[in-house]
Amino acid sequence: MIYRLVRYLDTRTGQAPLIKRLLRYVFPDHWSFLLGEIALYCFVVLVGTGIYLTFFFDASSREVVYHGAYAPLHGQQVSEAYRSVLDLSFRTKAGLLMRQTHHWAADVFLVAITLHVLRVFFTGAFRKPRELTYYVGVLMLALALFEGFAGYSLADDLLSGMGLAIAYSVVLAIPFVGGNLALAIWHGPFPGTTEFFSRLYIAHVLLVPVAIGVLLSIHVVSIVFTHHSQFRGSREREDNVVGTPLWPGYLFRTLGLGFAVTAVLFLLGGLIQINPVWEWGPFRPDLSTNGAQPDWYLGWLIGALRLVPGWEPRAGNYTLIPNAFWGGVLFPMVVFGALFLWPSLERLITGDRGYHHLLDRPRDAPWRTGIGVGFFTWVGMVFFAGSSDRVFVELHISYTSQIHVYQVAVFVLPFLAGWIAKRWCEQLLRSEAHPLRGPGGGRVRRTERGGFG
Amino acid sequence: MAWSRGRRLVDESGRPLRADEIAVGSMTPAFAEGVDKKRLDAALIVVRLHEHDLELPRDRSGWAPSGILAFSKICTHAGCAVSMFRYPLYAPHTSKPALVCPCHYSTFDPAAGGKVIFGPAGRPLPQLPVAVDERGELRAAGPMSGAVGPSWWGVDE
Numbered sequence: 001m002i003y004r005l006v007r008y009l010d011t012r013t014g015q016a017p018l019i020k021r022l023l024r025y026v027f028p029d030h031w032s033f034l035l036g037e038i039a040l041y042c043f044v045v046l047v048g049t050g051i052y053l054t055f056f057f058d059a060s061s062r063e064v065v066y067h068g069a070y071a072p073l074h075g076q077q078v079s080e081a082y083r084s085v086l087d088l089s090f091r092t093k094a095g096l097l098m099r100q101t102h103h104w105a106a107d108v109f110l111v112a113i114t115l116h117v118l119r120v121f122f123t124g125a126f127r128k129p130r131e132l133t134y135y136v137g138v139l140m141l142a143l144a145l146f147e148g149f150a151g152y153s154l155a156d157d158l159l160s161g162m163g164l165a166i167a168y169s170v171v172l173a174i175p176f177v178g179g180n181l182a183l184a185i186w187h188g189p190f191p192g193t194t195e196f197f198s199r200l201y202i203a204h205v206l207l208v209p210v211a212i213g214v215l216l217s218i219h220v221v222s223i224v225f226t227h228h229s230q231f232r233g234s235r236e237r238e239d240n241v242v243g244t245p246l247w248p249g250y251l252f253r254t255l256g257l258g259f260a261v262t263a264v265l266f267l268l269g270g271l272i273q274i275n276p277v278w279e280w281g282p283f284r285p286d287l288s289t290n291g292a293q294p295d296w297y298l299g300w301l302i303g304a305l306r307l308v309p310g311w312e313p314r315a316g317n318y319t320l321i322p323n324a325f326w327g328g329v330l331f332p333m334v335v336f337g338a339l340f341l342w343p344s345l346e347r348l349i350t351g352d353r354g355y356h357h358l359l360d361r362p363r364d365a366p367w368r369t370g371i372g373v374g375f376f377t378w379v380g381m382v383f384f385a386g387s388s389d390r391v392f393v394e395l396h397i398s399y400t401s402q403i404h405v406y407q408v409a410v411f412v413l414p415f416l417a418g419w420i421a422k423r424w425c426e427q428l429l430r431s432e433a434h435p436l437r438g439p440g441g442g443r444v445r446r447t448e449r450g451g452f453g
Numbered sequence: 454m455a456w457s458r459g460r461r462l463v464d465e466s467g468r469p470l471r472a473d474e475i476a477v478g479s480m481t482p483a484f485a486e487g488v489d490k491k492r493l494d495a496a497l498i499v500v501r502l503h504e505h506d507l508e509l510p511r512d513r514s515g516w517a518p519s520g521i522l523a524f525s526k527i528c529t530h531a532g533c534a535v536s537m538f539r540y541p542l543y544a545p546h547t548s549k550p551a552l553v554c555p556c557h558y559s560t561f562d563p564a565a566g567g568k569v570i571f572g573p574a575g576r577p578l579p580q581l582p583v584a585v586d587e588r589g590e591l592r593a594a595g596p597m598s599g600a601v602g603p604s605w606w607g608v609d610e
Contacts, residue, residue: 162556165532169603179605190532190602191491286482286496286526288534290555305531305573306557312575312604322604323575324531389558399558400571 002247027250028230028243032123035116037254041261042109043216047209049102049269056088056095057081059154059201061194070278078282081156081197085277101269103295106148108265110297113141117339121372124360125229128353131343133222138339140215143208145297150204152275152295154197159275161283162292165190166305170328175321191285232358239357293390300379303386304331307406335379363435366425374418381410454596455485455494456581462486462497462523462591472585475501475521478550480538482526483591494601496526497581499591500538500563502550508565516582516594522563523581523591525601528554530574532603535561552578566598576604 006023010016027033060080066073068083069090078086088095117137120126126134149167153160168190171182185199186192227241236242244250268274280289294302304327313320346368347353362369385406392399428435444452462470462483470483483497484490504520516522528535533556540550551570552561559574561567567578579601582594600608 162533166556169531172603172605176606179607182605190493285491285493285532286484286534288536288555290537292555302557308573310530310559310569310573310575317609318606319575319604319608320606322606322608323573324603327573328531389555403558 022224023245023247025224025246026228026241026243027246027254028228028236028241030231032119033228034257035112035119037257038261039109039112039116040216040220041258042105042112042265043212044258045105045262045265046102046109047213049098049105050205050209052094052098053088053102054205056084056092057154057201058084059197061156061191061197066282073278073281076282079156079197081154082277082282085155085157089278097266097270099269100272100274101266103152103274104268104272105265106151107274107295107297108261108268110141110144110148113137113144114297117141118376121342122360122362122369123229123231124356124365124368126343127346127356129226129355130222130229133219133226134343135340136215136219136222138336140212140219141339142336143212143215147204147208147212148295148297150200150208154200154204155275155277156197156283157277158280158283158287158289159277159292159294161191161285162288163294163298164283165285166302166324166328168192169322169324170305173322173324174329175325178322178325191283227357229357229359231361236358238355241357290389293387299386300335300383301328301332301386303382303384304328306388307382307385307403307410309407331382338375363425363428366422366429369425370418370422373421374414377417378410378414381406381413385410455488455492456593456596458593458595460485460487460593462499462583462593469590470499471589472519472521472591473589475499475591477501477503477520478540478542480540482536483523485593493527493532494525494597496534497523498526498535498538498552499523499583500540500550500552502564506550506564508562510566513566513580513582513598516566516580518583518585521583521585521591523583523593524552524561524563524567525579525581525597527602528556528559528574529576529578529602529604530554530559530572531556533557535559535578576600576608 006016006019009019058080062080063077064080064083066076066078066083066086068086070086073086085099089099090096120134120137149163153164168182168186171185172178174181183189185196187195228243230236230241230243233242244253305324306327308323308326310323311326312323385403388399388402388406391397391402446452463486464470464481464483467486469486470481475481479501481499483499485495488495490496500522502520502522507517507520509516524535526534526536533554535552535554537553537555538550539548539553541548550563552563552567553559554572557573559572560570561574561578562570567580569575569577576599579597579599581597583591584594586592
């Protein structure tokens with residue numbers, strides 16, 4: 001069958017050699033190589049469920065009086081956007097399932113991408129000749145963050161409106177151009193006009209997903225060009241790739257993974273409630289709710305906005321740097337700047353300009369692992385600071401004391417964690433022990449004579 | 454500008470707010486009469502403290518008749534609604550009365566005219582001078598003390 005298919009394509013395109021090479025493409029085996037694939041399948045589910053949602057969603061901030069299926073909101077002034085989200089949740093067949101699966105898929109998408117970036121960082125997979133793949137990947141992470149935020153902002157419920165108020169303030173806080181930029185994007189002062197909703201909508205359902213799709217293709221093609229990297233093993237060398245070919249092996253595995261990811265996402269969407277917008281109510285700029293938490297992947301930004309003390313340097317009649325700039329613009333710029341610069345930085349520091357097809361174990365590069373652990377501890381601390389209010393509610397630890405502790409800890413713990421990680425790597429390198437299972441012992445082999453050698 | 458001398462403070466349904474319905478330690482949302490509720494400068498948060506607890510700057514004397522204080526409801530940090538009022542009711546009063554924004558917990562001191570006492574906000578919460586007219590209703594006695602909403606490059610207090 002596959003032979004007939006290839007022949008069919010070959011007689012029409014003359015590309016049998018290319019197809020053969022693709023079918024023979026070899027995938028090395030390691031669980032951590034699947035993180036990127038999980039992200040890929042999340043994206044597929046996002047596009048699929050997203051298309052379904054566009055059939056019913058109406059991106060308009062026009063005011064209507066709600067008379068839908070959810071009685072507690074009867075008679076309330078709501079936007080067309082909010083009404084359509086309620087209606088597609090309560091009236092459309094499979095609407096709530098699709099909406100919740102879409103939301104869950106976005107959350108899992110970003111978990112997978114984040115873990116994937118960590119894997120790539122700590123194994124040195126970004127090194128020559130794979131820098132381009134890495135840059136495109138980091139760019140996709142940034143786009144995915146924006147896409148997720150745009151998505152839950154569209155519902156025009158109280159939480160999403162509060163998120164947009166913060167986004168507006170962050171744009172407004174950009175020195176010099178912020179004011180005009182925010183007015184241009186929102187088409188007037190916050191909460192903006194209905195044009196803003198059309199813009200947000202077209203960005204969410206067309207511009208950003210297409211950009212992610214294009215970058216995803218470049219990402220995958222550039223992986224094929226350079227081959228997968230692999231861990232050192234008894235057969236794996238710099239100049240070969242050991243693993244399972246696409247045909248007749250890996251294709252079925254990866255499709256299986258794809259179906260499994262889809263199944264889990266739909267189970268989550270069907271069984272576990274997420275973002276019940278009818279409980280938050282419609283947005284109005286004069287309303288807000290306590291304990292408001294955004295989707296998990298924005299935790300690092302809310303943490304940064306909360307941790308920065310009230311600095312707002314002024315000169316004459318000008319506020320040079322409005323406060324929201326520090327946490328909302330500078331912090332993410334530093335984080336993404338560091339991610340983008342790291343491959344060049346590492347080359348500069350180590351002077352290593354060679355090709356690397358074999359991956360490092362984290363311990364093989366104690367310095368990189370140390371710096372990475374320090375850096376991600378820093379981002380992680382800021383992330384956890386973003387949930388201090390939940391910790392206060394659950395554990396009754398004073399919010400203000402938590403913030404004061406975090407304000408010191410974000411500058412101390414990264415160095416401590418990085419130093420410990422580096423020392424641990426050096427120790428593991430000497431002992432060659434498994435980090436969790438401990439010393440593995442040597443290999444014992446039975447000789448022909450029945451003894452052990 | 455939503456606020457100028459003489460504009461009435463109304464509640465959610467447009468009914469004028471009376472000074473005698475604002476109890477000490479209470480918090481009441483209010484709007485500018487006849488102004489679109491979606492405008493950031495339309496929304497107020499009205500609280501009442503004991504007059505002897507007020508520490509208003511000297512140039513704001515007379516802004517808080519019988520301890521009634523009105524502030525912009527929009528946080529000067531990131532534009533969320535300042536919708537929480539902390540008012541300790543029994544001793545020991547470890548913390549002062551405060552207006553708190555639930556987004557990033559910027560905390561303002563109503564007794565001191567909206568001064569920032571904790572959190573990321575860089576500017577005080579703008580205060581609206583209020584007056585009680587002959588019918589006992591609350592009116593603005595002048596414009597807000599500063600720019601409403603989050604900071605930008607050109608904002609001047």
